[in-house]
Amino acid sequence: xxxxxxxxxxxxxxxxxxxxxxxxxxxxxxxxxxxxxxxxxxxxxxxxxxxxxxxxxxxxxxxxxxxxxxxxxxxxxxxxxxxxxxxxxxxxxxxxxxxxxxxxxxxxx
Amino acid sequence: xxxxxxxxxxxxxxxxxxxxxxxxxxxxxxxxxxxxxxxxxxxxxxxxxxxxxxxxxxxxxxxxxxxxxxxxxxxxxxxxxxxxxxxxxxxxxxxxxxxxxxxxxxxxx
DNA sequence: TGACTATGTGATTATATACTCATATAATAA
DNA sequence: TTATTATATGAGTATATAATCACATAGTCA
Numbered sequence: 001x002x003x004x005x006x007x008x009x010x011x012x013x014x015x016x017x018x019x020x021x022x023x024x025x026x027x028x029x030x031x032x033x034x035x036x037x038x039x040x041x042x043x044x045x046x047x048x049x050x051x052x053x054x055x056x057x058x059x060x061x062x063x064x065x066x067x068x069x070x071x072x073x074x075x076x077x078x079x080x081x082x083x084x085x086x087x088x089x090x091x092x093x094x095x096x097x098x099x100x101x102x103x104x105x106x107x108x109x
Numbered sequence: 110x111x112x113x114x115x116x117x118x119x120x121x122x123x124x125x126x127x128x129x130x131x132x133x134x135x136x137x138x139x140x141x142x143x144x145x146x147x148x149x150x151x152x153x154x155x156x157x158x159x160x161x162x163x164x165x166x167x168x169x170x171x172x173x174x175x176x177x178x179x180x181x182x183x184x185x186x187x188x189x190x191x192x193x194x195x196x197x198x199x200x201x202x203x204x205x206x207x208x209x210x211x212x213x214x215x216x217x218x
Numbered sequence: 219t220g221a222c223t224a225t226g227t228g229a230t231t232a233t234a235t236a237c238t239c240a241t242a243t244a245a246t247a248a
Numbered sequence: 249t250t251a252t253t254a255t256a257t258g259a260g261t262a263t264a265t266a267a268t269c270a271c272a273t274a275g276t277c278a
Contacts, residue, residue, distance in 0.1 A: 001153075001154065001156055002136060002154070002155060002156060006136070006139075007132065007136075009201075009204075010132040010133075010135040010136050010139070011132045012200075012204050013132075013135050013197060013200040013201070013204070014129075014130055014131050014132045014134075014135050016200045016203055016204070017126055017127075017129045017130040017135070017196075017200065018126075018127075018130035018131075020123075020126050021123055021126040021127035021130045022123050022235090022236085023116065023119040023120045023122075023123045024119075024236095025123075026119040026122050026123050026126070027111060027115070027116075027119050030115075030119070038254080038255090039254070039255060039256090040253095040254065040255085044110075045110065045111070046111060047110055047111060048237090049237080049238070049239095050254080050255070050256090051237085051238075051239085051240095051255085051256075051257080052236075052237060052238080053255095054254095054255060054256055054257085055236080055237090055256085055257085056236090058256080058257095063203070064203045064204070064206060064207045064210075065203065070244095070245090072245065072246070072254090073244080073245050073246065073252095073253060073254045073255080074245095074253095074254065074255085075254075075255060075256090080206075081199070081202070081203045081206070083199035083202055083203075084199060086195060086196070086199060087126075087195070087196040087199060088122060090190065090192035090193060090195060090196060091121075091122045091125045091126065092118075092122070093190070093192055094125055094172070094173045094174065094190045094192075095118075095121050095122070095125070095173070097173060097189075097190070098173045101173075127265095131265090131266085133266095147224080147225095148224070148225060148226090149223090149224065149225085157267090158267075158268070158269095159224080159225070159226090160225085160226075160227080160267085160268075160269085160270095161266075161267060161268080162225095163224095163225060163226055163227085164226085164227085164266080164267090165266090167226080167227095179274095179275090181224090181275065181276070182222095182223060182224045182225080182274080182275050182276065183223095183224065183225085183275095184224075184225060184226090
């Protein structure tokens with residue numbers, strides 16, 4: 001059986017995973033890998049309402065994936081945990097694997 | 110603006126991330142890193158109903174994180190994408206960072 | 219064959235999440 | 249001061265997810 005310690009760890013890890021479990025949040029992290037950006041530029045880049053983007057950003061900040069600083073009127077967000085990007089490539093590997101599996105299946109029909 | 114290609118990629122990546130965005134599913138993946146297991150042993154280890162575990166397992170299989178084989182009555186699950194484990198350590202790094210931040214904050218009070 | 223065991227699934231309910239709109243806050247400039 | 253701009257947040261609605269229970273399926277063995 002799981003210990004309480006492990007349960008807590010898994011709970012916290014799940015929160016981080018959940019924070020990047022949304023296409024727009026993935027797009028945000030991907031955008032920020034090339035440099036810091038303000039909310040309005042992020043919103044324009046991913047094509048969504050600023051209010052919506054603001055909420056997505058606060059989820060990512062809450063989990064320690066992003067951090068921000070204020071510069072005049074603007075709030076600039078940046079990647080705090082770049083190791084997240086490694087996970088992105090792991091997911092891409094998964095997807096390639098799946099695509100290859102499907103290809104093999106198709107060839108067998 | 111995002112291209113359609115990128116949108117699709119982010120959508121698929123979000124699905125994989127979502128598949129591990131649950132404490133029980135994290136516990137399952139963590140359990141399977143030490144070797145293949147059947148549903149009933151997984152259910153006992155994580156302390157949840159078999160029907161519930163079965164559903165969580167099918168989510169993970171659906172995203173290519175796990176795969177399974179049948180052995181008699183039992184269905185044995187194993188880790189198909191071990192790179193997921195690297196992400197676990199990234200998340201642990203995030204959590205340590207957050208804990209340190211909190212410590213610094215506390216010390217400043 | 220029938221009994222038993224492991225697993226999966228349909229239906230239901232409770233809860234969580236995402237999005238939109240309207241509004242609030244805060245910094246800046248006229 | 250007022251107006252403007254960037255950002256954040258409350259409320260409401262729609263949708264997605266998780267857990268439970270009952271039942272179905274499928275493999276094994278007497």
